[in-house]
Amino acid sequence: MTTLTKTEDAPAPTGRDAFLSVRDLRVQFSTEDGIVKAVDGLSFDLERGRTLGIVGESGSGKSVTNLTVLGLHNPKTTTVTGEIVLDGQELTGAREKTLEKLRGNKMAMIFQDPLTALSPFYTIGRQIMEPFRKHTGASKKEARERAIEMLTKVGIPHPKTRVDDYPHQFSGGMRQRAMIAMALVCDPDLIIADEPTTALDVTVQAQILDLLKDLQQEFGSSIIFITHDLGVIAEMADDIMVMYGGRAVERGSAAEVLRAPRHPYTWGLLSSMPSLSGNVHEKLMPIPGNPPSLLNPPSGCAFHPRCGFRSEVGGTLCTTDRPELGAGRASACHLTAEQKQTLFVEQIKPRLG
Amino acid sequence: MLRFLIRRLSSAFVILILISAFTFLIFFAAPRDPAVLACGKNCTEAAKDIIRDNLGLNDPIAQQYWEFMRGIVMGRDFSVGRCDAPCLGVSFNTDLMVWDTIVDRLPLTLSLSLGGLVIFLTLGLGAGLMAAAKKGTVTDKTLSSMSLVFSSMQIYFLGPIVLGALVFSSGIMESPRYVPITEDPLGWFTGLLIPWFVMALIFTAQYTRMSRSSMIEQLQEEHVRTARAKGMSRPYVFFRYAWRGSLIPIVTILGMDLGALLGGAIVTEMTFSLAGIGRLAVDAVTNIDLPLTMGVMLIGATFILMCNVVVDAAYAYIDPRVRLG
Structure with missing residues (x-):
């Protein structure tokens, strides 16, 4: 097991046949205080029918990345460079009309809070029908039937009458189901789910996750699943990308990243998560400090001010040199593969229970 | 929607009744005797008495208010003539019906x-x-x-x-x-x-x-x-x-x-x-x-x-x- 911890070339993960391929994506907002580098040189691939989990703290750039994929950033204040290729089609710099045809059709988004993300002014049915009619040119009647069909699919009882209800007449879980129905109404190939279960009760969370998995099997869609909940990601994702300060710091299959994480930040995330089987008296280990300022990010490795393993690297490498993320299973850290292995096994693993 | 409107309309109606009662009180809150105001320049005590009687100012306040409200629904008779419903009274100045003026x-x-x-x-x-x-x-x-x-x-x-x-x-x-x-x-x-x-x-x-x-x-x-x-x-x-x-x-x-x-x-x-x-x-x-x-x-x-x-x-x-x- 060899790991590239540093490569000079631009990262070029797996093949070109990926369904969604993001290369060296940079998203910058100009604010009054200066330029915020919300996403800074991000590359990843997503294959058809697979689920990529993106994990990270608030402000790590995970939501911005996905809004950029959909082209929902504010063009006046945002500069986007790099490549986003969806099924062979370049999205960065694509015309607004082109993006409008893709949104809700080929790529759809499920938002975090269904209460604020659904319009209070229109019926659930109308909100589901809208994208269907726009993208397929269906008649009102056909669209209504499709909306009822979708509501049935996502498990809303009495869909024929509920279709005429307003969002405020639905419960939280039902609203999220309706939102999923709305996102899936045109059979999108790419679904971006931005913390779709964060606003829900734990029991409802599990139902929604099951529903998403079932629907993915049925439609064969690819999913980007954004969350900060590692339990949820273990349930959902095939692959995981950990983000920190607008960059990917670790990438691998879900099993690899969760069972044998290699980046100190991922270790921190895992150690700060309570374990059901673990000792109750074992203290959680939060990551010290705060997420980095994207306005003025730390030099070298963005994680160095909070990293407990800096001394292991020695010298000033961490503060001066930014570690790059290699191809395939990789982590962006100056520690050597052996160090990572030993540190994880000796210091981190015992705490995870 | 209909029930909603009926509810709002009826509460508006109640408020209107209250407002009418308050407005009615300005008659008595006014600094001068309404009879004097209605009387004009060459006013005598006798003339004032007739006016008071005409306007019903000698009646209890509650009855005067009742007459006023009744007038709005049924119309009233004044010395200057018949005031058809909705009757809001007669102007002191012009002797014209208030409703017609409005x-x-x-x-x-x-x-x-x-x-x-x-x-x-x-x-x-x-x-x-x-x-x-x-x-x-x-x-x-x-x-x-x-x-x-x-x-x-x-x-x-x-x-x-x-x-x-x-x-x-x-x-x-x-x-x-x-x-x-x-x-x-x-x-x-x-x-x-x-x-x-x-x-x-x-x-x-x-x-x-x-x-x-x-x-x-x-x-x-x-x-x-x-x-x-x-x-x-x-x-x-x-x-x-x-x-x-x-x-x-x-x-x-x-x-x-x-x-x-x-x-x-x-x-x-x-x-x-x-x-x-x-x-x-x-x-x-x-x-x-x-x-x-x-x-x-x-x-x-x-x-x-x-x-x-x-x-x-x-x-x-x-x-x-x-x-x-």
Whole structure:
């Protein structure tokens, strides 16, 4: 097991046949205080029918990345460079009309809070029908039937009458189901789910996750699943990308990243998560400090001010040199593969229970 | 929706009854004896007694109020003649029926306020939407500062300037006057054009600012972003999603403004020498014409309450969450 911890070339993960391929994506907002580098040189691939989990703290750039994929950033204040290729089609710099045809059709988004993300002014049915009619040119009647069909699919009882209800007449879980129905109404190939279960009760969370998995099997869609909940990601994702300060710091299959994480930040995330089987008296280990300022990010490795393993690297490498993320299973850290292995096994693993 | 309206209308009715009771009390709160006011110049004690008797001022207050309310429903007989329902009494000054006087002045006030309303809503909402859509640009800044200038002006300042420029010195237009629309639609329109615009300019400013800020707020709502994420076009989302929500605060102030305008656009009417309800109210108060004052107050209150019911209905129409409550 060899790991590239540093490569000079631009990262070029797996093949070109990926369904969604993001290369060296940079998203910058100009604010009054200066330029915020919300996403800074991000590359990843997503294959058809697979689920990529993106994990990270608030402000790590995970939501911005996905809004950029959909082209929902504010063009006046945002500069986007790099490549986003969806099924062979370049999205960065694509015309607004082109993006409008893709949104809700080929790529759809499920938002975090269904209460604020659904319009209070229109019926659930109308909100589901809208994208269907726009993208397929269906008649009102056909669209209504499709909306009822979708509501049935996502498990809303009495869909024929509920279709005429307003969002405020639905419960939280039902609203999220309706939102999923709305996102899936045109059979999108790419679904971006931005913390779709964060606003829900734990029991409802599990139902929604099951529903998403079932629907993915049925439609064969690819999913980007954004969350900060590692339990949820273990349930959902095939692959995981950990983000920190607008960059990917670790990438691998879900099993690899969760069972044998290699980046100190991922270790921190895992150690700060309570374990059901673990000792109750074992203290959680939060990551010290705060997420980095994207306005003025730390030099070298963005994680160095909070990293407990800096001394292991020695010298000033961490503060001066930014570690790059290699191809395939990789982590962006100056520690050597052996160090990572030993540190994880000796210091981190015992705490995870 | 019907139940909602019935409930709002009946509560408006109760409030109207209360207002009528309070207005009725001004008869007795007035600094002078109503009989003296009604009596005129050559007044004798004997004449005053007759008037008191005529007006029923010797009866207990409750009975007088009852007579007044009965008159509104059934009509009343006065020494000057029969007062048909809805009877609001007889003016001390002119001996004319209060209701007839008001009905006589009403078309002007309706024309003035509704015409002005159309103009200031169109201009105000239009400018507000444009400023919101182009937030931060030169267009936005120009519109915003213009609205600040106009909102700090007054009708009695702007009015004479416009009159001076367009009527007195250049003669481009005639002095504002009122011709019933049924007699001469064009004359009605041109006669009121200046008052409409002067009034509208000042109201426009307020609506521009309100509509701009409310729209900017709505455009940041998450459901607006969701609609964009569904692939709906920018204009569609702008009008169908954001605009609808932005109307709620606008409907609120619109209801208040319209109610106040219908109850008499006092300053506008005085500035342009137009004889509407506002002018009538001022005359009634300066002449201590108590029945007329009461009548104008009641009519004004009725308009404000009606506008409130309309506003409530508009809320329910715009936002379905209000319908159940």
